[in-house]
Amino acid sequence: MSMKYTNEHEWIRVEGDVGTIGITQYAQEQLGDVVFVEVPAVGRKVAKGESVAVVESVKAASDIYAPVSGEVVEGNAALADAPGDVNAEPTGKGWFFKLKLSDKSELDGLMDEAGYEAFVKSLG
Template identity: 80%
Template sequence: MASVKYTEEHEWVRLDGDVATIGITDYAQQQLGDVVFVEVPQVGRKVEKGESVAVVESVKAASDIFAPVSGEVVEANAALTDSPGDVNAEPTGKGWFFKLRIADKAELDGLMDEEAYDAFVKNLG
């Protein structure tokens, strides 16, 4: 099974070989409310860890989606352009944002596992 890691910006990273699928967590979509617009990155774009890569807008706010690791965008979820509500309905499923070919797997070491992320979210309340 692919391992999943989490960032303090409420992104999830599902690793499959050297490709990471990135989206936002259920907690993040709940905080945003109804998602009305998503902008995904161009395929082929090279990104640095921490760089703003995508945008999600809800009825409440607009938020950047950051690259949790450095790499090259190999796929973007263009379906979100027409169906931004997928982010609310299935944030860890068909509501994913983009896939990166990871430049340096060591960057994953700074991310949280599910247990650590759950504890992080509990402490935000």
Template identity: 90%
Template sequence: MAETKYTEEHEWIRVEGDVGTIGITQYAQEQLGDVVFVDVPAAGRTVAKGEACAVVESVKAASDIYAPASGEVVESNAALAETPGDVNAEPTGKGWFFKLKLADKGELDGLMDEAAYDAFVKSLG
């Protein structure tokens, strides 16, 4: 079964085996407003935990997307170049950004589960 974890920067990672699919949360897309551009990392790129590796731009702002764990990008959601609005419509579905072959699953231990993330978002007021 897939396990989903969350970061304080409002990224999610859904882990299946040793691959994590990464995107932004419902809260993040609501804060951004209408997404107009997404730049995702190319397959084959190696990223470190906490590294800015993608960009999402909306009518309000541009934001970096940070890798919630280290690893190698095995797939990018190229469809977002044509349909960046998928991030607004389905941020945890077809609006995913990239898939990462995890270098160390232990890096996920410091991330929040859904209940902790929901509490974190509520604390933001």
């Protein structure tokens, strides 16, 4: 499945009933150099819109929100030692966590790539 996006600049890529979540290229550019990432514990149940992870850069700390509801099945432990992966590959190895989706219909409310690009342009 292609990626979907939120107004908070998270992306989700769904395979089966598991979604991988991270932040967008735009978000990492706004943050600047990422120095610390806190990922959620496996087994944690989260609601759509809930703060699930934290990313800290030289400029600011930001919450990462769950784009959909579900249960955390994996956190990207590698980010503890290599937070810069978020800057280098925000949609690749810089992912934050994986969720087992509890309600796939929640994906319908998210933007597709064209919608997200238009949203970012509107931010000026």
